[in-house]
Amino acid sequence: MKCSLVTGGSRGIGRAICIKMAQMGYYVLVNYRTNVEEADRTLALIRQEGGEGELIPFDVSNKEDIQLSLGDWIKKNEGKYIEVLINNAGIKDDVLMMWMKDEQWENVIRTSLDGFFYVTRLVLEGMLLKKYGRIINIVSLSGLKGLPGQTNYSAAKAGVIGATKALAQEVGRRGITVNAVAPGFIKTDMIEGLDEAAMKKMIPVNRFGLPEEVAHAVGFLASKEAAYITAEVLSINGGLYS
Numbered sequence: 001m002k003c004s005l006v007t008g009g010s011r012g013i014g015r016a017i018c019i020k021m022a023q024m025g026y027y028v029l030v031n032y033r034t035n036v037e038e039a040d041r042t043l044a045l046i047r048q049e050g051g052e053g054e055l056i057p058f059d060v061s062n063k064e065d066i067q068l069s070l071g072d073w074i075k076k077n078e079g080k081y082i083e084v085l086i087n088n089a090g091i092k093d094d095v096l097m098m099w100m101k102d103e104q105w106e107n108v109i110r111t112s113l114d115g116f117f118y119v120t121r122l123v124l125e126g127m128l129l130k131k132y133g134r135i136i137n138i139v140s141l142s143g144l145k146g147l148p149g150q151t152n153y154s155a156a157k158a159g160v161i162g163a164t165k166a167l168a169q170e171v172g173r174r175g176i177t178v179n180a181v182a183p184g185f186i187k188t189d190m191i192e193g194l195d196e197a198a199m200k201k202m203i204p205v206n207r208f209g210l211p212e213e214v215a216h217a218v219g220f221l222a223s224k225e226a227a228y229i230t231a232e233v234l235s236i237n238g239g240l241y242s
């Protein structure tokens with residue numbers, strides 16, 4: 001059975017990606033950290049699409065938790081193979097660097113950058129054996145341009161962009177593509193409180209984006225036909241920055 005693992009699939013962009021994966025015929029592994037109600041809702045939406053999947057909670061910022069939960073799932077499910085991995089889980093904790101606490105730096109880096117490493121390394125083995133895989137990392141405009149108040153988040157996402165390009169070169173011969181998608185402002189809990197009416201003036205498309213618009217691009221990169229696109233960073237930001 002071919003599976004797709006989406007980290008942070010309980011809400012926002014991750015949920016839209018889970019639904020897209022179900023529409024593409026994948027058995028969807030919905031990862032989340034704490035929000036079981038929202039994760040259940042994602043699973044219900046997957047089933048509404050005629051798809052199937054299961055919840056697989058673990059904290060991507062904790063390598064022991066990843067090993068216990070995901071490592072165990074891989075061992076126990078030899079017949080299932082994670083063909084598509086979407087590293088989507090992420091947090092932000094904005095403050096000017098002058099005032100940033102150690103834990104604000106560490107938590108954001110651990111979630112995006114360490115999470116990418118420990119999850120991907122586990123899943124990669126199966127892809128290498130099958131000589132096929134799609135890895136898509138959700139990064140950010142912040143990791144390309146840098147945004148004030150986000151030295152932690154910009155560094156984490158820029159780190160994942162570098163790792164995306166390096167890993168793509170390591171595994172290209174084995175039928176595995178590795179790409180990143182860099183959203184701008186997308187309507188999810190993460191940007192709650194931002195004033196769209198004021199900020200949309202800066203955005204050529206004149207609005208914030210939707211999670212489904214990010215999921216559409218992820219679905220494209222996850223398709224078999226996208227085999228010659230790798231080490232790429234695709235911006236989805238309404239023309240805000242390129």
Ligand code: NAP
Nearest residue numbers: 008010011012013033034035059060089090140186188190
């Ligand atoms: P969101 O609505 O806040 O959802 C975050 C998701 O990540 C939730 O499913 C959450 O699980 C999960 N998560 C957070 N920390 C986790 C951890 N340590 N382990 C496992 N899961 C964890 O965020 P979003 O806006 O959809 O963002 C998704 C990705 O897109 C992130 O990487 C973010 O940096 C990136 N992004 C977002 C925007 C934007 O404008 N929204 C722009 C650029 C990039 P729980 O439900 O259990 O908390």
